[in-house]
Amino acid sequence: MISLSEISLQQVVGKGYKSFWNFKGRYRVIKGGRGSKKSVTTALSIITNMMEFPLSNTLVIRKTFNTHKDSTWAQLKWASRRLGVAHLWHFKKSPLEAIYRPTGQKILFRGLDDPMSITSITVDMGYLCFCWFEEAYQVLKEDDFDKVDMSIRGEVPEGYYKQITVSFNPWNEKHWLKKRFFDEEDPDTLAITTTYKNNEFLDDADKKRFKWMKKNRPKRYKVEGNGDWGISEGAIYENWREEEFNPDKIAKLPGYKAVFGLDFGYRHDPSGFVAALVNPELKKLYIYDEHYEQAMTNSDIAEMLKRKGHAKERIIADSSEPKSIDEIYGHGINRIQGAEKGPDSINVGIQYLEQYEIIVHSYRCPNTAMELASYLWAQDKTGKFLQKPIDEFNHIMDALRYAMEQIRYGDNYTW
Incomplete structure (x- = not known):
């Protein structure tokens, strides 16, 4: 022994x-x-x-x-x-x-x-x-x-x-x-x-693979080779960054429009709200406000929107909860409406957002940055990426898709 x-x-x-x-x-x-x-x-x-x-x-x-x-x-x-x-x-x-x-x-x-x-x-x-x-x-x-x-x-x-x-x-x-x-x-x-x-x-074969990765896949090597913080592959949104900016100045620039989105959560998932300034011609999107909180009632959400000064804005919310939309409307948020979604709305919305350069306010929107950094394509048991996102880190991501519907649909959007 x-x-x-x-x-x-x-x-x-x-x-x-x-x-x-x-x-x-x-x-x-x-x-x-x-x-x-x-x-x-x-x-x-x-x-x-x-x-x-x-x-x-x-x-x-x-x-x-x-x-x-x-x-x-x-x-x-x-x-x-x-x-x-x-x-x-x-x-x-x-x-x-x-x-x-x-x-x-x-x-x-x-x-x-x-x-x-x-x-x-x-x-x-x-x-x-x-x-x-x-x-x-x-x-x-x-x-x-x-x-x-x-x-x-x-x-x-x-x-x-x-x-x-x-x-x-x-x-x-x-x-x-x-x-x-x-x-x-x-x-x-x-x-x-x-x-x-x-x-x-x-x-030697293993070491050769890492050497190849360092030369040909430097972003992946940074994570898988050097062990640095980051996601090596599978990230849905890659063209984004954090930056401190003045939303009032951005709003005064020609071609920018404010959009607002809301995703409902409750006990286990947070409700996610996002406010952004978007320029469809320049394909730029500035995210300047957010809210991310669990166990919010509809009255809590309404009070949050009033407190943040967004009560009079057009807010596009998850249409799968019409009762919640009606209750929030009853609390004085009179321009809230449900998202239209449509066939394969998640992938269609993602594909549209991928065209944009996304700039996240560096200290106002930490949860938006967290979700953008963590939102991945799902994988099967073999590790192959699927054409659908994971069902995690998607509360503000969903709210952002809803907010952008009015831009994506343009003149055909139902007001």
């Missing part, structure tokens, strides 16, 4: 992860480009920690439960083989879990799509010490992370510690992960970025 003390971690794990491997603080956060060995190193460290601390258990989280089997579960099973201890572990498919045979310790797998399976979690023996959030960029709400964070609580035996590992591919800089872990210094947090250059196990 091979013990961990007989294994060279430098040979098994490789270089570039010493601080990650030895850190004992609450949050161990790793952002890495493609091929940076961040996930396999995390899996190796979890197997090692479980065997070093015989009263510890681990919870592994992904956005959706059914993605574990081919990712984290398989990676941890591989890690047990890599460390030469596979005979000491039992990886079960039903229920999906891993059991350390000598002690009965468990690695449990859960998805955020089943919140009750996380908040009510218990372990048969010992303590829940470790947690791994894999592909954490898919966790869109910081509150979802906080709920799991709070479940890793309680005292642990002397010499033990509790730790949450957060691993993800580079994502746009508007994501809460950047502000939470990379922008604010915290002695209880280790936040690092790794790249394929940290992976000495890559062969």
Whole structure:
């Protein structure tokens, strides 16, 4: 039987992860480009920690439960083989879990799509010490992370510690992960970025591919090669930027028209409102005001529009909620009306907006910038992009499409 003390971690794990491997603080956060060995190193460290601390258990989280089997579960099973201890572990498919045979310790797998399976979690023996959030960029709400964070609580035996590992591919800089872990210094947090250059196990063919990407796909290389913040591919809107500008001055320029859009949300989704100045001839669109808030009643929305000074403007709202439009109209927003939409309205509206250079006010409209940076084409199981957007980051994006209907339809728009 091979013990961990007989294994060279430098040979098994490789270089570039010493601080990650030895850190004992609450949050161990790793952002890495493609091929940076961040996930396999995390899996190796979890197997090692479980065997070093015989009263510890681990919870592994992904956005959706059914993605574990081919990712984290398989990676941890591989890690047990890599460390030469596979005979000491039992990886079960039903229920999906891993059991350390000598002690009965468990690695449990859960998805955020089943919140009750996380908040009510218990372990048969010992303590829940470790947690791994894999592909954490898919966790869109910081509150979802906080709920799991709070479940890793309680005292642990002397010499033990509790730790949450957060691993993800580079994502746009508007994501809460950047502000939470990379922008604010915290002695209880280790936040690092790794790249394929940290992976000495890559062969010449792998390295050649990255060299080709650097030369021929520099935008993609910046993200997947260097591990910088950003989206490498699949972004719906690319011709946009943030800028501080004076909307009053823009409005006085010839050819500009103000447009306003509203998308309804409630308990789980925010209501999204957007105000913009558009010049159809120059194909320029300045977004200068927004609102982004959950649990807004129709009276709340009406009061918000009055407070912002937009009560007398023509506002194009989601026509799938005529009752909401009528109620808001009844609160004094007399020029609100439903969007016409039409066949394949989402893709048609996106194609029209793609013609425009979009300038977002740099401090008035942070949520608009966040959605523009995060709005992607959906992918199938093989990773192929589909001709439809994801159903996320689309509240202000939908409001913007509604607002632009009157420009797109021109003289044929129904007033």
